[in-house]
Amino acid sequence: MESTDRLLAAMTAAVVEGDRAAAEALAAKALADALDLHEVIERGFIPGIQKVGELWESGEYFLPELISGAECMKAAMAVLKPAFAAALTEAFRRGKVVIGTIEGDIHDIGKNLVASMLSANGFDVLDLGADVKLARFIEAAEGMGADLICLSALLTTTMLNQRRLIELLKERGLRGRFKVLVGGAPVSRKWAADIGADGYGENALAAVKLAVELGPKRRLA
Amino acid sequence: MKAQGILKDFTFRWNQEKICVRVGSRGGLRTAAPSLRELLHQTEGMMPVLLRPQAAYTIIDRDETNGHPVFDKAVQVALGVVTIGPALETEVERAFRDGDPLQGLVLDAFGTEAIVQTFRQVEQRIVDEALDRDLWPSKRFSPGYKGWPLEEQRFLFSRVDAAAIGVKLNDSCMMIPRKSNSFRINFYPDRTLTTRRLPL
Numbered sequence: 001m002e003s004t005d006r007l008l009a010a011m012t013a014a015v016v017e018g019d020r021a022a023a024e025a026l027a028a029k030a031l032a033d034a035l036d037l038h039e040v041i042e043r044g045f046i047p048g049i050q051k052v053g054e055l056w057e058s059g060e061y062f063l064p065e066l067i068s069g070a071e072c073m074k075a076a077m078a079v080l081k082p083a084f085a086a087a088l089t090e091a092f093r094r095g096k097v098v099i100g101t102i103e104g105d106i107h108d109i110g111k112n113l114v115a116s117m118l119s120a121n122g123f124d125v126l127d128l129g130a131d132v133k134l135a136r137f138i139e140a141a142e143g144m145g146a147d148l149i150c151l152s153a154l155l156t157t158t159m160l161n162q163r164r165l166i167e168l169l170k171e172r173g174l175r176g177r178f179k180v181l182v183g184g185a186p187v188s189r190k191w192a193a194d195i196g197a198d199g200y201g202e203n204a205l206a207a208v209k210l211a212v213e214l215g216p217k218r219r220l221a
Numbered sequence: 222m223k224a225q226g227i228l229k230d231f232t233f234r235w236n237q238e239k240i241c242v243r244v245g246s247r248g249g250l251r252t253a254a255p256s257l258r259e260l261l262h263q264t265e266g267m268m269p270v271l272l273r274p275q276a277a278y279t280i281i282d283r284d285e286t287n288g289h290p291v292f293d294k295a296v297q298v299a300l301g302v303v304t305i306g307p308a309l310e311t312e313v314e315r316a317f318r319d320g321d322p323l324q325g326l327v328l329d330a331f332g333t334e335a336i337v338q339t340f341r342q343v344e345q346r347i348v349d350e351a352l353d354r355d356l357w358p359s360k361r362f363s364p365g366y367k368g369w370p371l372e373e374q375r376f377l378f379s380r381v382d383a384a385a386i387g388v389k390l391n392d393s394c395m396m397i398p399r400k401s402n403s404f405r406i407n408f409y410p411d412r413t414l415t416t417r418r419l420p421l
Binding site for chain 2: 018065068104112
């Protein structure tokens with residue numbers, strides 16, 4: 001038991017320290033030692049990504065550390081996934097997300113970071129890229145059975161398409177089927193409210209928290 | 222006298238402290254993890270291969286503009302497009318696609334710094350050109366700034382040979398490659414018309 005606890009603590013530390021190689025090695029050891037993977041995820045890796053988020057919010061960690069932590073988490077999950085997909089589904093997955101930069105807009109760095117953080121925090125993410133047609137968002141969301149649609153826009157001119165997508169969902173009688181999150185430099189909480197979005201993420205971590213809150217499994221990362 | 226040209230001769234000076242902050246590490250190199258410092262160093266080494274800085278510009282008389290009020294009081298106007306080419310963006314996309322977002326972010330930060338430095342070097346040449354003509358250059362402005370709508374990109378691109386440096390506009394008036402920028406600098410007959418700080 002003590003040995004398992006030490007291993008779980010090492011998993012947490014690997015994510016907090018952004019040590020991808022250690023995270024992968026510890027995940028592999030968990031498989032080799034036939035540990036309870038539910039426990040490995042819940043008491044090993046998830047506390048790590050939680051701590052990274054806390055350190056980022058407190059200002060001790062910056063964006064690179066936040067990304068490194070997320071990448072460690074994803075790397076560890078990738079090692080565990082083939083061996084225990086069902087446990088991952090049960091313990092870790094929080095919902096399905098379609099994400100993209102809205103039609104007309106070609107900026108995608110912020111969107112990419114949000115996609116990466118969502119993925120690290122247990123969401124199945126379908127990233128449609130940039131300059132995504134409105135109909136394509138809906139098509140993809142229906143296709144994968146998404147819970148959430150995340151829309152990024154970097155310009156005041158293109159953010160208008162976030163409103164159009166919500167209108168299009170209403171026209172097609174699908175508005176109640178998907179939660180819609182918006183983000184991007186010119187976007188604000190007020191804008192989100194004005195266009196009838198379900199939420200606004202001002203940064204990658206805020207977007208993750210909101211997605212968890214709005215998603216089917218309301219358990220915070 | 223009208224003029225136009227393509228510029229390809231640019232130099233870069235990398236300040237890793239600045240890039241580190243641009244990546245989001247607000248504490249700079251002092252607080253950055255050794256792995257990030259190493260990544261910054263490695264990425265700087267990739268720049269000669271990934272950057273293809275170029276600029277296209279033209280200097281036209283005011284009566285050759287579309288008459289938009291932003292050109293009022295100018296005798297001539299310099300219009301230009303600056304880019305670092307598509308290679309760096311392709312590498313950023315590859316990094317994100319391959320699950321290495323930190324590398325993508327660092328590359329993007331170098332790209333942003335590169336376009337800023339390229340832009341400044343072009344601007345200096347245009348300013349010198351204005352002064353050589355005994356005219357007073359304005360600050361530089363880009364479509365989308367207050368008073369000059371983004372749609373004015375179409376006029377700008379109708380006057381500048383942006384295709385010669387591989388830059389095009391999409392339907393939303395955004396430039397592709399993304400790490401590109403466009404500008405105008407008005408040339409005024411009177412120093413009092415410009416807000417640019419210039420040597421006496």
